[in-house]
Amino acid sequence: xxxxxxxxxxxxxxxxxxxxxxxxxxxxxxxxxxxxxxxxxxxxxxxxxxxxxxxxxxxxxxxxxxxxxxxxxxxxxxxxxxxxxxxxxxxxxxxxxxxxxxxxxxxxxxxxxxxxxxxxxxxxxxxxxxxxxxxxxxx
Amino acid sequence: xxxxxxxxxxxxxxxxxxxxxxxxxxxxxxxxxxxxxxxxxxxxxxxxxxxxxxxxxxxxxxxxxxxxxxxxxxxxxxxxxxxxxxxxxxxxxxxxxxxxxxxxxxxxxxxxxxxxxxxxxxxxxxxxxxxxxxxxxxxxxxxxxxxxxxxxxxxxxxxxxxxxxxxxxxxxxxxxxx
Numbered sequence: 001x002x003x004x005x006x007x008x009x010x011x012x013x014x015x016x017x018x019x020x021x022x023x024x025x026x027x028x029x030x031x032x033x034x035x036x037x038x039x040x041x042x043x044x045x046x047x048x049x050x051x052x053x054x055x056x057x058x059x060x061x062x063x064x065x066x067x068x069x070x071x072x073x074x075x076x077x078x079x080x081x082x083x084x085x086x087x088x089x090x091x092x093x094x095x096x097x098x099x100x101x102x103x104x105x106x107x108x109x110x111x112x113x114x115x116x117x118x119x120x121x122x123x124x125x126x127x128x129x130x131x132x133x134x135x136x137x138x139x
Numbered sequence: 140x141x142x143x144x145x146x147x148x149x150x151x152x153x154x155x156x157x158x159x160x161x162x163x164x165x166x167x168x169x170x171x172x173x174x175x176x177x178x179x180x181x182x183x184x185x186x187x188x189x190x191x192x193x194x195x196x197x198x199x200x201x202x203x204x205x206x207x208x209x210x211x212x213x214x215x216x217x218x219x220x221x222x223x224x225x226x227x228x229x230x231x232x233x234x235x236x237x238x239x240x241x242x243x244x245x246x247x248x249x250x251x252x253x254x255x256x257x258x259x260x261x262x263x264x265x266x267x268x269x270x271x272x273x274x275x276x277x278x279x280x281x282x283x284x285x286x287x288x289x290x291x292x293x294x295x296x297x298x299x300x301x302x303x304x305x306x307x308x309x310x311x312x313x314x315x316x317x
Contacts, residue, residue: 044198046235046254048218060241062217069254071197087259092240092248107218109235111198114284119218 022096024051024089024130026065027082032106032122035076045070046109047078049085053102055095063089065104098132163312183209183278188222189288190233194253195220202289205233207278215239215247215273220280223251226265231277234260240270248272 028049037045048067055061065085070076089096096102106122151159177186186207190199198220199205207222215221217236224231234251237259241247248270252259261269294301 046198046218050217057242058240059243060239062239064217064237067254069197087237090238109218109220112283116282117220117280119216 020094022091022094024091024096024102025085025135026089026128027084028066028080028104028126030078030080030083030106033077034070034108037108037110038072038076041112041115042072042110043113044072044111045076046111048107048109050105050107051089051102052105053095053099055091055093055099057093057095061092061095063087063091065089096130097134098130100129101127102130103127159313159315163309166312181206181208181278182211183207185222185231185277188231188233188277189291191230191292194255195233195235196255198254199233199283200285202286202292204284204288205280206282206284208281209276209278213279214241215249215276215279217249221251221271222277222280223271223275224277225263225268225275228263232260232263233280246272 030049034045034047046067046069048064051061051063051065053061065087066083067086068078104126106124107119108122109117109119111117174186178184180186188205188207190201190203190205193201205222215236217239220233220235222231222233232251234253234256236249237252239247239249249272250259250261250270264271294304
């Protein structure tokens with residue numbers, strides 16, 4: 001897991017409160033083999049990439065940047081290069097600029113044919129820093 | 140067949156009949172006790188829910204049964220499937236947590252999205268509501284049983300079917316002799 005390009009912008013979030021919030025932008029590499037997770041009672045894996053960080057506003061922030069559904073029988077050998085995130089990385093305020101410890105983790109939720117629904121976090125994580133200046137250009 | 144059933148009733152005396160009525164009441168009340176007991180054990184006001192929409196497909200389909208827990212000391216985290224209520228909507232919604240912000244004083248606000256929906260749930264929330272908080276949560280999904288909930292969906296959609304099933308059960312219990 002790796003981040004390729006990390007940029008932070010400060011733009012109004014018209015989807016929510018219309019206040020100016022920090023909007024992070026990043027692309028990532030992801031390589032993993034999840035095929036050994038599947039057995040007869042695993043109908044689907046819900047994979048998600050979480051950015052977790054601390055800001056003065058909030059002691060815990062978790063933002064899902066990307067997710068993917070893998071059904072049993074589908075290819076579980078993933079190798080993504082320079083992927084864009086699926087969701088916007090909005091902060092709750094202005095805490096992303098110059099943030100020096102944002103942690104990316106991969107987790108999955110196993111959906112069985114019948115039974116329990118565990119959420120499991122993958123081994124390995126990646127931390128990255130945001131730049132100290134806002135980007136003015138379009139990314 | 141039917142004659143023999145009613146023969147049973149005719150042959151009963153008053154005591155036996157009252158006994159049957161009581162055991163029927165016992166069955167009803169134990170069902171209620173199991174439900175209330177589950178409420179206490181899981182901490183959720185509705186420990187078992189039936190999925191009514193396809194917004195979480197392909198994980199959950201209409202008619203699947205979900206088992207919930209709602210322990211107050213267990214924090215909500217991203218990626219969990221929560222069941223929540225929105226003001227102005229009677230039916231609780233089953234969706235996954237997409238974003239979460241927790242303040243130092245422990246207050247949590249989070250945003251949800253259905254796996255099968257292309258946008259987050261802000262359009263589903265009450266007018267002007269941007270986040271869910273802990274008080275909106277009915278429970279978190281812990282277990283899953285497919286198709287079983289179809290029975291209750293049919294019962295709600297066809298009330299005659301419901302009354303027929305209930306009447307059959309009641310007659311069986313009242314008439315049947317141990």
